[in-house]
Amino acid sequence: MKRIVIFASGNGTNAQRIINHFKGRTDAQVVQVLSNNKGAKVLERANKSKISAISFNRTALYETDDIVHLLQATQPDLIVLAGFLWLFPEKIINLFPDQIINIHPALLPDFGGKGMYGKHVHEAVYAFAKAHKGKKTFTGITIHKVTPEYDKGAYIFQEKVEVTQEDTPETIAQKVHQLEHEHFPIVIEKLLKSQ
Numbered sequence: 001m002k003r004i005v006i007f008a009s010g011n012g013t014n015a016q017r018i019i020n021h022f023k024g025r026t027d028a029q030v031v032q033v034l035s036n037n038k039g040a041k042v043l044e045r046a047n048k049s050k051i052s053a054i055s056f057n058r059t060a061l062y063e064t065d066d067i068v069h070l071l072q073a074t075q076p077d078l079i080v081l082a083g084f085l086w087l088f089p090e091k092i093i094n095l096f097p098d099q100i101i102n103i104h105p106a107l108l109p110d111f112g113g114k115g116m117y118g119k120h121v122h123e124a125v126y127a128f129a130k131a132h133k134g135k136k137t138f139t140g141i142t143i144h145k146v147t148p149e150y151d152k153g154a155y156i157f158q159e160k161v162e163v164t165q166e167d168t169p170e171t172i173a174q175k176v177h178q179l180e181h182e183h184f185p186i187v188i189e190k191l192l193k194s195q
Contacts, residue, residue: 002028002192005076007084008035010118012042014082014103014180019049021185028192032074036061036086062089071096078192081146082184085117090148100146101191102153103184105176107160108142112151122169122176129163137163139172141179143187157187 004022006015012033019030033046038055046053060066068091071079081088081102093100104112106121116124122139129137140160145153161175 001026002077002195003075004028004030004078004080004188004192005032005034005071005074006030006042006046006080006082007088008033008040008042008082009037009085010040010042010083012040012045012083013177014184015042016045016049017181018080018082018185018188019045019051021189023049028077028189031076034067034070036084042083058086061086065091068092068095077195078188079146080188083118087114087148087150088146093146093148098145101156101188102144102146102151103180104142104144104151105139105173105180106142107138107140107158108144108151108155111139112142114150116151119169119173122172125163125172126167126169129165129167133165139163139176141176141183143184156191157183159183 008015015033022029030051032052033042035043035055043053043055056067079096079100111121111124125139138160142155143157144155147153159179161179163172
């Protein structure tokens with residue numbers, strides 16, 4: 001049984017899709033959800049699915065080995081960042097080489113880096129499309145390996161969707177969420193099968 005641990009900071013719709021995709025399966029399952037936000041809806045989602053749900057603070061992640069020990073005890077085959085907003089610590093990346101992935105709501109290397117998450121990305125894509133009126137513009141998703149720098153890891157998967165002149169940051173977000181929900185669980189499944 002392959003073991004998946006999810007890190008998330010907010011609502012957790014991607015985490016929910018991944019949990020549902022592997023629910024009741026014998027080849028892989030989500031065994032833990034960790035969040036840096038004790039009020040995050042993702043923790044509630046995990047609890048409803050009877051999955052261990054734990055929140056932590058900056059000290060636990062960056063200054064102590066609390067999260068390291070937790071992960072060592074859990075022994076994940078894959079660590080999935082699904083809307084996790086903090087920079088992932090190098091000490092954990094070194095312990096789980098090539099076993100940590102992230103999803104970014106744009107086509108990297110564009111619209112990536114520090115501060116580029118969620119609505120900030122979609123607003124930047126919208127502004128870019130407006131500035132390049134009459135030129136075909138795309139956005140999408142990038143699933144990539146996690147390194148000690150934001151959005152710099154090797155790409156595993158990208159999928160694009162067109163941005164039209166009628167789009168708003170909100171409709172762009174909806175299009176991107178649809179791609180995330182459709183592709184993220186399947187990419188995770190393929191990665192686990194190839195391990």
